[in-house]
Amino acid sequence: MxxxxxxxxxxxxxxxxxxxxxxxxxxxxxSSDGTTSGTTTGVDFTVDVSSGTLATNGGFMVLQGIVIARTLVGDFIAVSASCTHEGTSVNYNSGGNKFVCPNHGAQFSSTGTVTLGPATRNLTKYNTSLSGSTLRIFS
Ligand code: FES
Missing domain, CATH: 1.20.5 (Single alpha-helices involved in coiled-coils or other helix-helix interfaces)
Known part of the structure; x- marks a missing residue:
């Protein structure tokens, strides 16, 4: 050879x-359940909220580019995780029921609306639906 x-x-x-x-x-x-990743269109996936950070009111997690939060009263909310200023992943502030960017301090309401700059564009809000301990996040 x-x-x-x-x-x-x-x-x-x-x-x-x-x-x-x-x-x-x-x-x-x-994934086999039709999950998409990191896009703002065609979002439709589920997450088990019986354990982990979403099992507790005030907890949040980032999954597939979306920050999913459980408010202090137990409602689930979901918005795009990437700050519209420079793309840093936002955190959920349960006390203020808002999303806060740790990079330059932009803030967004629970529905993703900008409430404090320097970001000027809203986060994308996603729908949530809870069935048992399965939370569906979809556009
Ligand atoms: S990257 Fe979020 S405020 Fe600048």
Whole structure:
């Protein structure tokens, strides 16, 4: 076997090994339930709120580019997580029932409306629907 043949075989072998893993990785990130990731259109996914930060009033989490929060009275709200100023992920402030950007201090209402700059554009608000302990987030 000459050098060219060796690399041709090794290269093909590596591709044969890696390709299924990549395909499996894609399938996982796309998920089998139709989940989308990081987009502002076609959002429709679910999250179990029986444990973790969303099990407690005032908790929040970021999933698929969306910050999902449980208010102090137990309602669920969801907005795009990326601050419209420079893209930093916003946090939920349960005491003020608002979203706050830790980078330059922009603030948004519970529906994503800008209430304090420097951001000038609203966050995208998403719908939520709770069934048992399954919360659906959708556009
Ligand atoms: S990145 Fe959020 S206020 Fe600047």
């Amino acid at each position: 000459n050098r060219k043949e060796f690399f041709a075989r090794v290269g093909f072998g590596a591709a044969a090994v890696l390709l299924p893993a990549c395909v499996a990785g894609l399938a996982t990130s796309c």
